[in-house]
Amino acid sequence: MxxxxxxxxxxxxxxxxxxxxxxxxxxxPEYYVNWEKVERETRKFELELNTLNYLVGKENIYHETLELFTKQPDLIRAIPSLIASRDKILDILVIDDNDNMTFEQLNFSKIDTDRIGDYVDFAEKSGLLDFLQNKAKRSLVDYVYGVESGLDSNxxxxxxxxxxxxxxxxxxxxxxxxxxxxxxxxxxxxxxxxxxxxxxxxxxxxxxxxxxxxxxxxxxxxxxxxxxxxxxxxxxxxxxxxxxxxxxxxxxxxxxxxxxxxxxxxxxxxxxxxxxxxxxxxxxxxxxxxxxxxxxxxxxxx
The missing domain is CATH 3.40.580 (ECO RI Endonuclease; Chain A)
Structure with a gap:
């Protein structure tokens, strides 16, 4: 016709x-992954991620993280990338052993140096510290590159x-x-x-x-x-x-x-x-x- x-x-x-x-x-073929975006998002925190490699495999991971974040709080900005989140301000529901619920907010864009312990607690409870201690085997830059590829599929x-x-x-x-x-x-x-x-x-x-x-x-x-x-x-x-x-x-x-x-x-x-x-x-x-x-x-x- x-x-x-x-x-x-x-x-x-x-x-x-x-x-x-x-x-x-x-x-x-270009539909599946926007590699330029993946590269751009990964490079945003390349320096921080390379520094965080220090934590990989550490035995006393909580103490080491607390000490590192206290000395270099800007490293905390890389946490959302490590947990596959695009959000830089996270609202968090906290439930204690007695099932009491409270809400907290953590800003990963503007780091509150008075709450370093809260950031480390979040990293621990989210499973990130366990990952760094027991499962991460290579460069965190490479790991985040893979995370960004997955996020890009969204x-x-x-x-x-x-x-x-x-x-x-x-x-x-x-x-x-x-x-x-x-x-x-x-x-x-x-x-x-x-x-x-x-x-x-x-x-x-x-x-x-x-x-x-x-x-x-x-x-x-x-x-x-x-x-x-x-x-x-x-x-x-x-x-x-x-x-x-x-x-x-x-x-x-x-x-x-x-x-x-x-x-x-x-x-x-x-x-x-x-x-x-x-x-x-x-x-x-x-x-x-x-x-x-x-x-x-x-x-x-x-």
């Missing part, structure tokens, strides 16, 4: 074609969206060069008005469109949003509703504004009803396969 056939089809026919051509994944969900934005930007960049169009990633309504003299109504003042494309010849703007959902969930219904409303909102402009939604992922197969409603209002819903087949190229060329 080509663009014109797709656009002229009924919403049900377009939805059926869209669902039948969804991609299996958008995970490029960012994969966000990287999926960033991957789609990157794919879209590269695709639009090539089209714009071939067709003599202008474009801007993360475009705002004020930017579009100031640079292209087109009014774009927005539902919220901080709204940024993933990509905006402008044709000077036609004095027209295309606003493109993109996302990817590999799994199902209630969020898909909300997303479909949001982009349906957004498309209707921006196209109320007195200027020539058209909305495009580029989305993909097998998750959409679990959200047939809300997606069907979106297709009833948005003509230009494309997936990665459609981009590959030139749908966006042809639309911007019309």
């Amino acid at each position: 080509k663009l014109n056939d797709y656009i002229c089809s009924s919403s049900d026919e377009r939805l059926e074609f869209f669902l039948s051509t969804l991609s299996i994944t958008n995970r490029t 960012a994969r969900k966000n990287r999926s969206g960033a991957t789609m934005e990157g794919i879209l930007e590269r695709h639009v960049g090539k089209i714009a060069m071939e067709q003599g169009l202008e474009w801007k990633a993360q475009a705002t309504a004020p930017f579009i008005k100031e640079n292209w003299n087109i009014d774009v109504p927005v539902d919220k003042s901080e709204r940024r469109f993933d990509v905006a494309v402008y044709s000077r010849d036609r004095h027209k703007v295309w606003l493109i949003e993109t996302n990817y959902y590999g799994g199902g969930g209630s969020k898909l219904k909300a997303v479909a509703g949001e982009f349906t409303e957004l498309s209707q909102f921006v196209t109320t402009s007195d200027d020539n504004v058209e909305f495009i939604w580029v989305t993909d992922g097998q998750g959409w197969k679990t959200a047939h009803l809300p997606l069907s409603e979106a297709f009833g209002h948005i003509n230009n819903v494309f997936n990665l396969n459609m981009l590959k087949e030139g749908f966006l190229f042809d639309l911007l060329k019309k």
Whole structure:
């Protein structure tokens, strides 16, 4: 199917074609680990970690730690990295032998030198001192490098969206060069008005469109949003509703504004009803396969 056939089809026919051509994944090799970030986060405390190697295998680990932290309290800043925490201020629930509960807070960014003992107690109760004494066998820098790689996996969900934005930007960049169009990633309504003299109504003042494309010849703007959902969930219904409303909102402009939604992922197969409603209002819903087949190229060329 080509663009014109797709656009002229009924919403049900377009939805059926869209669902039948969804991609299996958008995970490029770069998706799995952001090594630059891992390196950056590890190097933040490289000096402290190398100094803390002194504690590895020590017999009287509590006393040695207390003495070391008293002499060099800045070493305490490395503790969150060693226990796989991004937080630098930790709220801690303490339960004593009688099941009495109290709450404490430890700041690992600004070290309270009057509470060195509390930091050492936390390191002991969290199991960190046992690890340093009995389980750590090599450089703590190498250990934290591995910890950071694991923590970075938590960012994969966000990287999926960033991957789609990157794919879209590269695709639009090539089209714009071939067709003599202008474009801007993360475009705002004020930017579009100031640079292209087109009014774009927005539902919220901080709204940024993933990509905006402008044709000077036609004095027209295309606003493109993109996302990817590999799994199902209630969020898909909300997303479909949001982009349906957004498309209707921006196209109320007195200027020539058209909305495009580029989305993909097998998750959409679990959200047939809300997606069907979106297709009833948005003509230009494309997936990665459609981009590959030139749908966006042809639309911007019309």
